[in-house]
Amino acid sequence: MLSQKCKYALQALLVLARENSDSLLLVSDIAAAENLPKKFLEAILLELNRNGLVRSRRGRGGGYALAKPADLITFGQVVRIMDGPLAPLSCVSVNYYRRCDDCRDEQSCEIRRVMRRVRDAIASELDGTSLADALAEGRPAALAIGQVAG
Template sequence: MLSQKCKYALQALMVLARENSDQLLLVSEIAERENLPKKFLEAILLELNRNGLVRSRRGRGGGYALAKPADLITFGQVIRIMDGALAPLACVSVNYYRRCDECRDEQACEIRRVMRRVRDAIANELDGTSLAKALADGKLPAEISA
């Protein structure tokens, strides 16, 4: 399950993805558009900035924008940054692997095999869905061709 922090990060990134890449948005603008708590959003945007997904400028005319094109930022990247592993069990995680204490033989473990397939399906979907793709998927066919 996604944490609230991760969900807010995705919401903020989607707001930025809808904007012109040169347009900087204030934290208060993003918070207002998505009805998010401003203080919490500030911390989230700082973390996204540290991880290279957004860029910021201070002072007059400052704010936040995506640091790279929306088609290069995936849901999988964001979730790993904010919440860690995508896998339902640590023993099937690619990036956060940890052996199960109670498992005698990982290769023979039926639970691990099923959870690995679940992890792979989740990762395929999330790593294959960029912010740009999510925006395009949400548009009506008439909007796409316009």
């Protein structure tokens, strides 16, 4: 299950992805757009900034914007930054592997086999979906491919 922190991060990134990459949005504007708690959102945006997904500028005319194009930021990246590994068990984690304390034989463990498939399915979906993909899914087909309705 995604944490509230991760969900807010995704919501904020999608708000930024809808904007022109040169535009900087204030935390208060992002929070208002998605009805998010401003103080919590500030901490989330700082973490996203430290991890290279958003850029910020302080002072007058400051705010936040995506640090790279929306098609290069995946849901998988965001979930890993906010919530850690995607794997439901540490013994099937690609980056954070740790053997289960009570496991007799990993190779024959039925639970591990199923959880590996679960991990692969989750990773495939999250790593294969960018912010741009998510935004395009919500648009009418003609607009999603750049056609102008006339």
